[in-house]
Amino acid sequence: NAGVTQTPKFRVLKTGQSMTLLCAQDMNHEYMYWYRQDPGMGLRLIHYSVGEGTTAKGEVPDGYNVSRLKKQNFLLGLESAAPSQTSVYFCASSPAGVRPDRARGGNQPQHFGDGTRLSIL
């Protein structure tokens, strides 16, 4: 199993250019997420999706759009790239619902891709 695959792995853009980052998962997970990671900032949630055709905003959604046309794919778009969007972008997926051991409470673990390193000049 490939798990979560992100393409491209590296990209350099000029300010104002647009691009789309692709995330694909083969684990049949319902939920998918996009994060950005900056030095000293940890991971911050950009957008997420709880199923095909649905998306929702995370902590830092401005300047990004997403689409989930197929269950296995989650696209992140930058319409007009800015230097402040230079970052490492991680996609993740998780099963829906609570953990099987319900007595221990909620969330399922997230499975991450290897990241896309994006530089905007």
Place this chain on the structure above:
Amino acid sequence: GQSLEQPSEVTAVEGAIVQINCTYQTSGFYGLSWYQQHDGGAPTFLSYNGLDGLEETGRFSSFLSRSDSYGYLLLQELQMKDSASYFCAVGRGYSTLTFGKGTMLLVSP
């Protein structure tokens, strides 16, 4: 809002035990998770606490006290390969996570 506090860096020697603390403030809580990230790599899931108490997975254990909004990750019998960043994360609805800024663990011989 959400905020998590964890130390920025911890150092230890091989074979030792280290504890990484995490305190949080959150308006919604679906458990505390821990993720490991090696330099240049992807975060990987380590441990989860949905209820108070200790969870043990091999050399790693995690603890949660919801009344104190506090948790920790305990790493025993440290190995060089444990040198990495460790993130605590508070769970919210739909398995979304709010991450802390991470603790860099440096293990020396």
